[in-house]
Amino acid sequence: MLLLANPKSIEIQAKLFRGFSDPSRLSILDALHNGALTVGEIVEATGLTQSNVSNHLACLRDCGLVIAEQQGRFVYYELSDQRVGQLLTLADQLLADVAKGVYECTRYNVKASKND
Amino acid sequence: MLLLANPKSIEIQAKLFRGFSDPSRLSILDALHNGALTVGEIVEATGLTQSNVSNHLACLRDCGLVIAEQQGRFVYYELSDQRVGQLLTLADQLLADVAKGVYECTRYNVKASKND
DNA sequence: TCATCATATCAGTATATGATGATATTATAT
């Protein structure tokens, strides 16, 4: 049965989705889709600041979406589970098909709005 | 290829995930997982106010996650695509396995925090 | 030990966004 039935679990699951719902975190997950990267490499790949990346990585790590492995001075991050990648792919397909209207959604704006 | 490659698409996709990242919206999607419901039934199923449900439904509708069909005075809502349900199920499994740490994530709090 | 590089932490701030309450709309029945 789905955990979803339990209202407490709904909050937890919403929290899980929040891992994916911010452009910065999503670009980090995307960068990791092809394999492990160091924090510095993620910074370079995403164009975010080191502090910001590190904050988001802590978030993703706590959530269990990524795992960290120290190697010397570097910390390598990678997706914790192939299903994380599957979620990204599924969402991508949804976007391509039915969810094109996301552009129009005005209840929440992820930075940019329709006029760009 | 994944849309994700394009930075603009990352924002769109983040927006898509936001559809799932709020407990109220998620409980609405969950309620619809078993089939179409009227707004009133969703209100009853979720315990949210009519206004709130309607606002969130507009959001989900604009995003393309649900579709609406008027029948007399009632409007029936249902998930727009089976992959929406698949996303819910995948997330559920992720939670059960690797993402238990979501409880601990302190960067963002969905209402409740660890002390409950 | 000390210097340096890589990463993490944290407080402060500005903004985004969810909830509410009032009101508007639309559909049906009498």
Next chain:
DNA sequence: ATATAATATCATCATATACTGATATGATGA
């Protein structure tokens, strides 16, 4: 036509949360 039921819209407010900048921690090499 009017009343009523079902749903939608909108402005307001309070809160959550992402970003920044400064600093701290930890690892390595000299």
